[in-house]
Amino acid sequence: MSLQEYFHFIIIPLLGISVILVFIRFVKGPSLADRVIALDMLILISICIIAVYSITFNQSTFLDIAMLFALIAFLSTTAYAFYLEKRERK
Amino acid sequence: MTKSMFLNNLILAIIWVMATGTLAEENFIFGFLISFGILYVITINKQDRKYFTILPKLVSFFLFMFWEIIKTNLVTVKESLYAKSKLKPAVVKVPLTVESDLEITILAIMVSVTPGTLVMDISDDKKVMYVHVMHVSNKQDFIDEVKNKFEKRLLEILK
Amino acid sequence: MRDILIMISSTIGVLFIFSTSLAMLRKPDVYLRISVTSKASTLGVGLILLATAIFFNEYSVTTRVIAVILFVFLTVPIGSHMLARAAYFTKTPIWGGTKIDDLAGQYDPETHKLHSEKRNTSVRPEKTDKPS
Amino acid sequence: MKSLLFRTASDYLLPLLLLFSLFMLLRGHYEPGGGFVGGLMASIAFLIHSFAHGLKETRNIIRINPMTLMPIGLMLTFLAGIAPWFINEPFLTGLWYPEPMRFIGMLGSALVFDIGVYLVVIGATLTIMFSITETV
Amino acid sequence: MNNILVIAPILFQLFAGTVLLFFWTKIHLQKVLSILFSVISLGLGIWLFMLTWTEGIQFTYAGNWDAPFGISFVSDLLSATLVLIASISGLAVSMFSVGTMREERLKFGFFPIIHFLIMGLCGAFLAGDMFNLYVWFEVVIIASFVLLTLGSTKSQLEGAIKYVSLNLLASSLFLIGIGFVYGLTGSLNFADVAVKLSAISNRGLINVTAGIFLVAFGIKSAIFPMYFWLPASYHTPPPAVSAIFGGLLTKLGVYALLRTFTLMFGGDEFLGIILTIIAALTILSGGLGALLQKNLSKAFGYLIICHIGFMIAGLGMFTEVAILGTVFYLFHDIIVKTNLFMMAGLVLKINGTQDITKLGGMYKSYPLLSILLSIPLFSLVGIPPLSGFWPKIFLIQGGLASEDYFLIAFIVLGSFLTLWVVAKIWAEVFWKNAVNLPVKASGLYFNQLSKTNQILVIIPIIFLSIVSLYIGFAAENIYVLSEKIAADLMNPQKYIETILGIKTVLP
Amino acid sequence: MEILLIIIIGLLHAGGLYMLLRRSMFKIIIGLILLGNGANLLIFLLGRLVKGHPPVIEDGMKMFADLYADPLPQAVILTAIVIGFGLQSFAIILIKSVYKVLETDDLDELNSTDEEI
Amino acid sequence: MILAVLSGFIFAALVPFFSKYFKKAIPFVFSALPILLFIFFISFINQINLGSHLMFSYSWVPSVGINFDFRLDGLSMLFALMITGIGSLVFLYTANYLKDHEYLDRFYGYLAMFMASMLGVVLSDNLMTMFIFWELTSISSFFLIGFKNEDSASRKSALTALGITGLGGLVLLAGIVILASVGNTYSFTELLSSSEVIKSSNSYHWIIGLVFVGAFTKSAQFPFHFWLPGAMKAPTPVSTYLHSATMVKAGIYLLARFTPLLGDTYWWNVTLVTVGAISMIYAAVHSIFRVDLKSILAYSTISALGILVFLIGIGTDKALLGAALFILAHALYKAALFLITGIIDHETGSRDISKLRGLQKVMMPVAIAGFIAALSSAGVPLLIGFISKEVMYEASLQLGQWAIILTILIVLTKILLFVAGFWAGIKPFTGTLPKEFQKVHLPSTLLWVPPLLLGVLSLTFGIFPGLMEKSLIQSVFSSISGSETVIELKLWHGINTALMLSILTLAVGFAIYWFLQPSEKNFQKTIRFERISPEMLTQDFGNIFSWFAGFWTKFFQNGYLRNYVITILAFLTFLMGYRIFNGVKIHIDWDQISEVTPSEIIVVVLMIISIFIAIISTSRTTSIVALGVVGFANCLFFLFYSAPDLAMTQFSIDTLTVLLFMLILFKLPKNKTYSSKPIRIRDSILSLIFGSLIAILVLEVFEYPSSTEISKFYADNAYVLAKGRNVVNIILVDYRASDTIVETVVLVIAAIGVFSLMKLDLNPVKKN
């Protein structure tokens, strides 16, 4: 089994199932924090997906996108936290 | 003190690079190591000598953290397979010895990567840390674990 | 050999990710879910990125991978902490199985000041037995 | 937000992210990235900092009012655009220094242009974000 | 002719806006600079016009990438004239706003945005590329959003919601249209797209694309049934803003329709029918709406719609003389509508209200001013030989040529409704005695303004009145110009050949 | 895959329109954002899909040796996205201002400027 | 010549200057103008008396063929002389009539403007130029009628007059454009040669129909007549000048002018005779039921205009001659009557004919003028009115099968006009002077000389018809009829049917005058019929029209954004749908479609579900987070399909957008579902149709092979010429950098906008 095939048949489907699981959590909620953490997780998974893609397509530049994703995931988490606190204070 | 030593080391490495005239990463690392050795030989001051012990400590610290993280994750894998019945979550107040913001932050991050813990917040007077734990059989055991395992090692490096 | 390393590393990583996802679905309250996410994912992501670094075997890629990993390790715990804290403020229900809650009543509802000595303010989430 | 952890972390994140944003900007001509993404990164860095420390402190760090960054950036793109006029070439014709620079690559009007874009994006995004957080 | 300075009028406005941004808080300096910049850009407008007039189509390839690869900027006579007219209006509005705008508003970037807005307009007129046109459109709309809401008064915000929503919808449709065009031709350059579209056999597809552009530009130009945002919003901002909106913004949509429907999508029978029906109903809706209004600016707003209908009528007839009428009307309308909204602003400044039923006595207290204000009013009606009269002749001729008799009837009806509305306004605002004028809530009255400001309010009105008188009395010049433009528009080969530098034959 | 993307484009447009027809200002903005996303995807699709070959010339090459994705739609979309951001952020803040001044989110209460007098 | 025509405008333009420096001198300066012009025109009289004409050309808009070409022939000479001659008198009269009036200067300005416009109408050979002056008469009369602009009735009649004549003008414009396009020129002189071509063209009926509407509205013909009585709100000099002698005759002028060009066809004649007949009878009957002097005169004027239309409609040489004579005769006596009315009104303060009596005791010269004018109006021998009446009767008697009925009509009209004329010119002066008028005295010379002068002229021309025959009427006749026939005017034709009818007219008229007393009661009787009068019907129509306007406007501009969106998109859907089902052929080429991988399906599912959540969620935050997921999935598409730059940008910007939402969200009120279920279902159906159409189109366009020339150019030159590897970035900063500049400006403006929205608030602070 080549690396590409292994990724295609094992790694990516597993990541896909993870996405679905997390997405179910996202849909279910129930609190905003749940959705946010699900979104966070989605982004982390997508970082993995990017890494896998960069291997399968032999494109190292995708890794920068991964970095950016991580950074922005952090921003959105803090922003939600910021929002939740503000909303509560109101 | 360690800072100035590190700076010395760095300057020597740069001089090495300039002297050899090869601006490559490998060369820089090589220069750094060489100057590290030279500095080790010529430094007598006890205070300054800490610089040379801290490096091994740092390495061992990282290895320790790495192990902790793996452990954590394995536990999580196990966790995810169980049902909730085995959970005994609690929010525990852990008193802090570390004082500076940076120390507290590093400690918190370290605690966060231990199995089943989540730092909820630090009190405004920086005296206690509230930690959410997944399994607590004995509150005090957990507090001790944090203090001995993490805080102590951290203090060793930083002080 | 390199391929095998890549496979192992990525497989373990994916398994971590997968188990975290599963845990996210199954944990009964938001604090537990946050707790879970902030760990497994970090290692999962780290391992998969490691696989990439091995695959490319290039200096620039390796440094970038290290940067990403460091960054994830730094930000995920902080992010989780903030989210959990915010959830607590907004009184997101905590699972009924949580026996001890030292944080209950410690926040000042107005200033959000967190006290270290025992207080009894209104900031305490209600407990729920229904897993959500 | 009154989180000590966040505050401390953001102190260390800010230079890291700014570095990354400059990296994105400079290599845009060769790899994915460029003025837009770089600018957005930098804004996000400052934004995170402002969440942690409050606007006032972030403004102090930036020193220059983000509002002023916008015309500076615009002026750079404008100058990069009309520079070719002086050698009787059309607007925005690329002017290049013949030899590439190490780490940065080719130096030319396109780089100045991208830097202009970078500054405008930072200025605009921060102006938007700051004026909202200030009044929230 | 290839000329690298073709975009100077655009870039100068960019420069002006940027420089003004540097002096964010220095209002007085901004005022002086804005007028100065506007004068210079008027000079540039005249220069570009004269050059295009004497030497034919001027163009430049930005970045030195030949068409169709880079973005070309093209100044044909239509574009050059519109740039000139935009800079005329720009100068007038700049002076007028110095005279009338409240300091609070000026502190928030009013002048830079005005210059950016004019830049957007000039850019759109000169753009030779579809996506480039889109970005210019966006500059114009975002600037208009900001100007519309500057001050956030209740009515401004209410109007803005509709204005913003529908204009964003239009932008979105424009983008879809661009996507289709790119999908069909792989190109964005007007000339290139025209050539490639003409080679496509599946006309239905092209017509659907044209339909999308019709709706996208139709919303912007406020034609039936897409004009709703205009009556909801145009009367809400300060008069100086209304003036530039009323004069120029909707005309940008008309320009875009003219350009695309002559160069790329022209001559389809189904769309021709649709356009004529739209034109008739636009005239009707605008006229009927204006009839009911008691607010001066609102009445003018509806009249904008009505007269857009005239221009669309020419496009629907699609004969050379009809296009001539449209182009002539376009030129006249920009000047006159700008002037009218300034006039409405002046009336507001003097009396503190724009309610026609409450206003009155202007003729008694300001006889000379009233006579001055009658110039735009009667030009609008098209009292011969004022400017609005001439294009109607050509539109009627066009209607005869294309046998759109019912459109002629609607043009007559529209003109009559305009006449009636304006006469009513004259009788009510100028003749009637005012009773119970409400006290103005905020801002200064005209007579409280400084002498300089008073002059700065009046001068632009005089200036534009002179321009519209010129259009009317020197109709010969405008006619010759419009005729050339119409001929060029109806025979785009020359445009295409100049830009692409090749011989092409369009079917 | 293209078919699936086309369905999504259709859905984005349908959803966008549906939201534009709501009475809440907030939903209008959501609708506009959905429409914008739809338009971007539309352009992207019509530039044809190419998997795994970004329009970046490899190091050491002077031209593409291989297949590459059409860069023009990408640049166009990028510009459209950034412009869209400017417009959307303005619109979002506009809702807030409207609510602050008029104290409602219901568009049915915002029609005084349309009334004929 | 152009100076002569435009001098009025120049004078009018100088009014502000005059009134600032020589306010006192204005009446005299301005009165000099018509007098000089009169002399100017009369100096040409010998050059045109043989039916020839003079042309004066000045270029204006030569490319369109619109120029100042002036044609001085008999017809225009007659009118020019009337305009300047009566103008002189009116100008002089005004000097005293409105003495010390605050706005006398303006009044003269309007008058001068009007006179110039009127001269322009009658002298222009170019039809478009004529039309321009035609419209200017409407405008200047608008100002004159509304001169007492603080009075609402005055404003209303000015509006009515402008409305009717303005509408007529626009219709006329259409007629002229059609005429010119058929004849291929605006020059009347040139058109004359293609008269037959025009008459036989398809558009002929349109042309005359449109021209008629223009003429009838201007000349107050039934059913457009009602603006004229209303216009009597104007000061008397205006009524005199515009509404008897000049402006209302512009329509007559037009018909007369066009007679050789368009006349002498069945529809021309029948329409004119019918409309003329109805107008003359209708107005004549009305005139004897009025008690207000000016009303009487107004209706009798309409009637007289009807007679003129009627005569032009008959179109025989005799009739046209009659018309020519009557134009002059009517101008002379009607102007006099108006001026007299003005004097009476001015001095007694009353125009009520049932109260005015015995004024001859206090204002003898005025009485004499009135007497002469009334007699001329009645057509008593020795006055010009008699001559014109004789010719009229002869003309109608020559008409074969229609002779009897038409003659009866005209005789009847003449009888009624006799009465009206006597009431206006004689009745106020006879009988005993009532007490209330004891103090009335003779006004200043400037007031009573003009009507007397007009009377003298009536008398002169009546006794010596030859005076005008050779010099003027002959050439007038030639220009109307286009024929070379030599005419002969006589005071005495011998005893013939026409004379018999004349005697009958005088006798019956006098009898009615003797027995019928004008009274308010009689006037009230006519009120009953008001309901079905054209005026009322027009008003009804106006009401219906404004109801319709309200309905239409409210229907579309209903204030609900969603309705606007529905309308717009329904229209777009219609456009697209129509085309898709008529011409777009849909086929799918499966070879072009790439395969689907599981991960893509997952992203697709993710996206679809998130779209739904974003739409249906009742929580705003959930919608927003779902929107974030939509954007995120979008990014993944970009990533899968080789657009890393896009993925990065979209992701950062989506996050910022979501962030923005979050920051403002808690400022918003509770989220509510406002619309009902049926509406939601309707909206979903419409949305789905729209979405499907777009999807179908995308599919179709996707199937269409497009050129890749440009992308290839970008890619090929990226490294070589633009020195970079990332083609997308090179497009952004080089190939299409112009877009990028603009885009940054958009960002800047948006930022300023957000800043000002947040910081600037002009709303008054709310009280708690």
Ligand code: NA
């Ligand atoms: Na880029």
Ligand code: NA
């Ligand atoms: Na671009």
